[in-house]
Amino acid sequence: MKYFIAFIFILVLSNAVAQISPDCTTAIPICNNTPVNSGTNSYGVDDFNGANTSGCLEKTLSGAIESNSAWYRFRTNATGQLGFNISIDTSEDWDFALYRSSDCNNLGTPVRCNFKDNKDENSFIGVGEDPTGNTNNNGYEAWLSVTPGEDYYLLINNFSNINSGFSIQFSGNIFTTNPYDALDCSIISNLLGPPIAACEADYIELDATTSDALSYSWYKNLGSGFVQIAGESNPTLVILDSAEYRVVVARAAGNIISDVQVGFTPNPMANSVSNKEFCYDESSIDLNAVDAEVLGAQNPQEFVVSYHSTFSDAVNNVNGLDKNHPKSSGTETIYIRVTSFENPKCYDVSQDFNIVVSEEIIQDFPSIVYLCEDVSTAILGDDTPNANYTYLWDSGETSAVITASVAGTYTLTISTNTGGITCSESFTIELVISNAPVISNVIISDLQDNNTVTIETLEIGDYEYRIDNDAYQDSAFFENVLPGLHTVYVNDIKGCGIASETVVIVGFYKFFTPNGDGVNDNWTVEGLDTLDSPLLSIFDRYGKLIKQLNTSQPLWDGYYNGVQMPASDYWFQLSFLDANGERVLAKYINNHFALKR
Incomplete structure (x- = not known):
């Protein structure tokens, strides 16, 4: 729940007679202290002159729009957001309309209006946000700018013939920027000033000092009329009780009579709260669960509990923490504020408590460990253990690491103590036996336009592949390989070895037709010039050596010792000098072609 600074200026006083007006023309002015109200009783003149509606308001059981009504007026003195909360009995049905006007004879259409029943038994209606955090309260209209x-x-209107009264509570950020003059007090001309909403034990002094006064008499009304206060004849009066007060200033030019209402709200008390200890996880801390401990026997309907990250924020009632407070490891001090719903000036910020959250136990060691076939054991677990942790394997071992040789899944539980609780996390580690790669075949397609290479391995593994010094790739297939000598590599990602083979990429015709037409009359191999001292030996199907080609004599015309060879398949071997100067045969070449006549 997020809280705005809310100044609550009206109190419900069961024994006080309120300043209240049933008519617009005598509306009670509101300043930085709002009139105290103890209920409404019928209405005066019909301020709507018999109209059936005004905005959302409709005629009530009285036969007019007004029923048991109260009128107030105020003037803004700041720029920003303004709202108000009207606190009501949950069993009663109250309505309101707000008019932007300075003339009761020209009220116009209300800028905010609510005529909904209170079947949900809400304790507030108004403009802005329900101070209890109830976002489903349909008795609220949008904030005013x-x-x-x-x-x-x-206009505050009650649909019932009998009601228990209400209180007005103003809210909005204009009271943050202008805490003392958000509403213009110049509209109030009363000698004793505007009504006063105070907190229990506040020092309240009424001052009726008048330059030409002959005497002062003070009176108090607790609900049955004004009674003179014996012995009080000074121009000032210290107030100790909620009531309506009157001063009569005797003057030669005529007496001045001034009334003012004073209400005291009991101060809330924040009870001490024990520190809260939690294990770290992704969920949040429900601060709502702490409210009951803070309030104790106090009625949660009368007070709001908010939590803050600094004492200053709690004092100023700003930056309230979300009640679903995210966890973070370590110790965090939470400052508590208990505020009266009736009067937010009445609050207690004397208590705080610590939220202690354990360290997040993180798996900073591999969850999969590979054991190569030529290694007998592998080390599993946390090789940089935390001194604050304890370790327990499903095998019963209590060390941070173990050695293992059998493939399978191992479970390690890591625990830490935070205050009085133990926090644990379990992690699984899989031991996988891996074999070093062995190249079983390299398929070379010498198509001249697009030479391709496919590497095959003896076993299927978690391998990556490359040619020469290019980057490794997941696929064993390579395209557009240039003619010449190449080295192919297969790397076991698990770290169990690299296999390599030297391959020769050459381009040769699959057939040739030595018929003298000038097309395919000779057979040759493209790319011989990329090899060191290449020697190409051609054999017939019976293995007889027919011809040897090299870079100086790269063509065969289909003759052997001056005799045309018959149409048939022929085979060849390609050899070359390797880096060590030794002659080697090229492997993996699809080494046969056809002579056609």
């Missing part, structure tokens, strides 16, 4: 000097009239 205000600028200085805007006049408003607020």
Whole structure:
């Protein structure tokens, strides 16, 4: 839940007679202290002159739009966001309309209006956000964006014949930027000033000092009329109780009578909270679960509990933590604020507690370990153990690492103690036996336009492949391989070895037709010039050597000792000098071709 700075200025006083007006023309002015109200009783004149509707409002059981109504007026003195909360009994049905106007005879259409019943038994209606965090409250209208000097009239209407009263609570960020003058006090001309909403034990002094006063008399009304306060004749009066107060200033020019309402809200108390210890995981901490410990026997419907990351934020009621507070390892101090719903100026920030979250146990060791066929054992586990951890394998071993030789899955449980709790995480490690690669065949397609190479291995493994010094690739197939001498490599990704072979890529015709037509009259092999001292030996199908070619004599015309050879298949071998100067045969060449006549 996120909280805005909310100044709650009206209190419900069961024994106080409220300043309240049922008519627009005598609307009670609201300043930085809002009038105290103890209920509404019918209405005065019909401010809507018999109209059936005003905005969302409709005629009530009274036969007019107004029923048990109260009118207030206020003027903005800042720019920003403004809202209000009307606190009501959950069993009662209240409505409201807000007019941007300075003339009761020209109210216009309300800028915010709510006529919905309270079948959900909400404890607040208003503009902005329900202070309890209830986002499904249909008794709320959107925030107002205000600028200085805007006049408003607020009608609060009760559909019932009997009601238990309400309180008005203003909210919005204009009270953050302008905590003392968000509403313009110049609209109030009362000698004793605007009504006062105070916190229990606040020092409240009423000052009626008048230059030409002859005497002062003070009165108190607890619900059954004003009664003079014996012995009080000074121009000031220190207030200790919630009530409506009156001063009569006797003057030669005529007496001044001024009334003011004062209400005290009990201060909430934050109870001490024990530190909370958690194991680290991806979930959050539910701070809602701490509310009951903070409030103790106090009614949760009367107070809001918020949590903050600094004491300053708690004092200023800003940057409230989300009640689903994310976990982070280590110790975090949480500062508590308990605020009265009736009057947010009444709060307690005396308590804090620590959230202690264990270290996140991270698997910083391999989850798969490969054991090469020529190695007897492998090391599994955490080879850089944490001194704060304990280790337990499913085999019963308690070391951070173990040696293993049998392929399979091993389980390691790592634990750490945080305060009074033990936190554990289990990790699986798979031991895989891996064989070194062995090249069984290299398929070469010498197509001249696009020479391809495919590497085959004796076993299927987790291998990667490359030709010469190119980068490794996942595929064993290579295209557009240039003619010449190449080395192919197969690397076991698990680290169990690299296999290599030297291959020769040459391009040769699959057949030739030595008939003297000038087309394919000779047979040759492309790419001999890329090899060192190549020697190409041609054999007939019976293995008889027919011809030898080299870079000086690269062509065969189909003759042997001056005699035309018959149409048939012929075979060849290609040899060359390797890096050591030794003559070797080229492997993996598809070494036969056809003579056609």
